[in-house]
Amino acid sequence: MSSSDRLPIRDTRPQPQPVKHHHSARYYAQRVRESFTTRVTKVLCAIFLSFLLVALIVFFIVWLSLRPHRPRFHMIDFTVPGLAQKPGLDNAVITFNVTARNSNQHIGIYYDSMEGFVYYKDKQIGSTPLLHPFFQEPKTTTVVYGQFGIGTATLAVNSTRWKEFVNDRQHGTVHFRLGIMSVIRFKVSTWKSVHHKMHVNCDVAVGSDGLILPAWKNRKCSVYFS
Numbered sequence: 477m478s479s480s481d482r483l484p485i486r487d488t489r490p491q492p493q494p495v496k497h498h499h500s501a502r503y504y505a506q507r508v509r510e511s512f513t514t515r516v517t518k519v520l521c522a523i524f525l526s527f528l529l530v531a532l533i534v535f536f537i538v539w540l541s542l543r544p545h546r547p548r549f550h551m552i553d554f555t556v557p558g559l560a561q562k563p564g565l566d567n568a569v570i571t572f573n574v575t576a577r578n579s580n581q582h583i584g585i586y587y588d589s590m591e592g593f594v595y596y597k598d599k600q601i602g603s604t605p606l607l608h609p610f611f612q613e614p615k616t617t618t619v620v621y622g623q624f625g626i627g628t629a630t631l632a633v634n635s636t637r638w639k640e641f642v643n644d645r646q647h648g649t650v651h652f653r654l655g656i657m658s659v660i661r662f663k664v665s666t667w668k669s670v671h672h673k674m675h676v677n678c679d680v681a682v683g684s685d686g687l688i689l690p691a692w693k694n695r696k697c698s699v700y701f702s
Contacts, residue, residue, distance in 0.1 A: 544662045544669075547585060547612075548577040549697040551678045551688075552619070554654065559645050559686035568633050570594055570602065570624040572654055574678060574697065578612045584663040585612045588671065592622040593655035594631075596641070602631040606656065611663075620656070645684050654678040654697075673702050 554572045561567075572592075578585050590606040602624035612618055624631040633641075644650040656676035662669040678697035681689050 544583050545579050546674070546699050546701070547660075548579055549620075549656070549676045549678065549699060550575050550577070551654070551680050551692060551695050551697060554652065554680045554682060554688045554692070556641070556650065556652075556682050556686040559641060559650065559682065559684070568626045568631055568638065570631060570652075571622070572680075573619055573621040574654070574656070574676075576612070576618045576620055578614055578616055578618075580614050580662075582614055582664065584614055586610075586661040586663060586668070587612065588659045588661065590620070590656060590658040592620075592624075593657070594624050595653040595655060596637070596651075598653070601633055601637065604628075604630040645686075648684055649681050649689065650683075651679070651681045654680060675700050675702060 552573050552575055554570070556568075556570050558568045572594075586609070587607065588609050592604050592606045593600055594602040604622055604624055606620055606622050607618075610618070626633065641650055654676075655678075658674045658676070659671050660674050661671055676697050676699050678695070680692045680695070683689050
């Protein structure tokens with residue numbers, strides 16, 4: 477008989493059974509405690525992360541609402557009336573006024589000191605103290621007025637410098653730069669910040685009549701801190 481004609485033989489030998497491990501009650505109690513501890517830890521972590529997220533959102537909202545914005549300055553007027561007069565140097569005067577805007581909604585500003593400077597071709601030709609110390613309420617605008625003059629020793633212009641003014645005047649435009657330096661503090665409720673030195677630069681030009689040119693009127697000044 478060929479091998480293909482043989483009948484299959486059933487293996488009647490007993491098959492090995494998997495070994496069953498029997499654990500004690502202490503083992504199962506420990507597993508339950510570990511599972512409970514893991515669940516409690518996950519719940520506590522989720523609660524902590526939720527509180528942290530809410531705290532960060534609240535802090536961000538408060539920071540946005542209380543973040544101090546630097547004051548905004550605009551050039552309103554600037555005149556050199558002596559340019560239109562013959563003996564202009566003898567009574568040379570420069571007058572100006574700018575606006576200082578506190579755009580903060582909940583933050584006041586203490587101006588502890590303020591001083592004005594005027595420059596011609598990047599050379600300082602005058603300086604004068606401005607406004608006494610004052611407190612600026614939120615969302616308010618303050619007008620800063622100043623004057624430089626030969627008679628008050630706040631304007632240092634000699635005959636040579638005045639001739640340069642006159643030469644520029646003949647071309648229709650005389651350029652100046654007004655600078656303001658102020659020491660300020662921010663106030664939120666009862667909290668006050670440290671002192672900050674603020675610098676304001678306002679480029680400006682006057683015409684042959686000594687009056688500010690329309691293109692420079694209401695122009696925004698640059699502001700930075702040092």
